[in-house]
Amino acid sequence: MIFKCKNCDGNVVYSPEKNGMYCPYCESMESEEKKLPEQGTATCLNCGGELHVNDYTSATQCPYCSSYIIFDERVSGEYTPHLIMPFKFGKETVKKMLREKFKKSVFAPSDFFSDAKLDSMEGMYVPFWLYDFDATGHYDGECTKVRSWVAGDRRYTETSIFHVVREMDVSFEKIPVDASDAMPDSTMDLMEPYHYKALEAFKAEYMSGFFAEKYNQTADIMEGRAKNKAAADTSAMVHASISGYATKRATVDGVHLTRTDANYALFPVWIYNYKYNGEDFRFHINGQTGKIVGKLPIVPKKVIGYGATVFGLLFSILLMLNYIFFF
Numbered sequence: 001m002i003f004k005c006k007n008c009d010g011n012v013v014y015s016p017e018k019n020g021m022y023c024p025y026c027e028s029m030e031s032e033e034k035k036l037p038e039q040g041t042a043t044c045l046n047c048g049g050e051l052h053v054n055d056y057t058s059a060t061q062c063p064y065c066s067s068y069i070i071f072d073e074r075v076s077g078e079y080t081p082h083l084i085m086p087f088k089f090g091k092e093t094v095k096k097m098l099r100e101k102f103k104k105s106v107f108a109p110s111d112f113f114s115d116a117k118l119d120s121m122e123g124m125y126v127p128f129w130l131y132d133f134d135a136t137g138h139y140d141g142e143c144t145k146v147r148s149w150v151a152g153d154r155r156y157t158e159t160s161i162f163h164v165v166r167e168m169d170v171s172f173e174k175i176p177v178d179a180s181d182a183m184p185d186s187t188m189d190l191m192e193p194y195h196y197k198a199l200e201a202f203k204a205e206y207m208s209g210f211f212a213e214k215y216n217q218t219a220d221i222m223e224g225r226a227k228n229k230a231a232a233d234t235s236a237m238v239h240a241s242i243s244g245y246a247t248k249r250a251t252v253d254g255v256h257l258t259r260t261d262a263n264y265a266l267f268p269v270w271i272y273n274y275k276y277n278g279e280d281f282r283f284h285i286n287g288q289t290g291k292i293v294g295k296l297p298i299v300p301k302k303v304i305g306y307g308a309t310v311f312g313l314l315f316s317i318l319l320m321l322n323y324i325f326f327f
């Protein structure tokens, strides 16, 4: 589908700044939805140009007319997201954030902050599974406490043996796991946290103006990472409650997990792909909190310049010491 303006037929997009649908061509806030025809995902609904999509693309931008197209069959049926977290920052705001964050970096290439480069930034809705678990942690073991004291010329040691039992119920809500192969897990983990208060029931309008992917794998296939997180957290809580012992020996130490729900959600990420010396530097910006994840490329010439300055400074200090020494 494509969202079109009633006034001028331009492509209407969701504007985080205006908190609504907006036509950048005539600056109106009115929109009308046009449905995608039957020919599938290969062509632009506005100009008929060929669209570049992979197996998972659910929204993209036409390279010819710049319209944003959403693919109905990839946001409906089993692929209907339960929830969406709308972008809170538009491109201009994110440009300011990046400039602010890296303005003191002397090693940044000069065109890193240029409008021409920063305008290539893309907003992307990344698919996530959000898992709910009921967990029970069990511990059964023998623990000891040791007390030692001196009376007269003897040292006494008392070892107390405790039979320690713990059973702890923990409920987990919405443990996030990104469901996109293209997004590195470590990067997405660093993007966290997202504030769930901003989650809304899915509306395709929020996708207009952005790129998006549908989930690459089902909730069943993806649940392992969430399960490990829930199990590790439960185990840590059980063990935190068994403290002050000299030794611990468990006969039972485990976590039982039951998945109670899995919701499919789309989370917003701005992606700035900066090429330097043939190398890709990727910056990810949490579209809800503004958290920036990425490393700046270092320009060798600037590093040498910096080193030379330090050397020059040391040299003049040595000269001054000689001067004091001789007179």
Ligand SMILES: [Zn+2]
Residues within 6 Å of the ligand: 005, 006, 007, 008, 009, 010, 023, 024, 025, 026, 027, 028
């Ligand atoms: Zn318009």
Ligand SMILES: [Zn+2]
Residues within 6 Å of the ligand: 044, 045, 046, 047, 048, 049, 062, 063, 064, 065, 066, 067
């Ligand atoms: Zn087009």
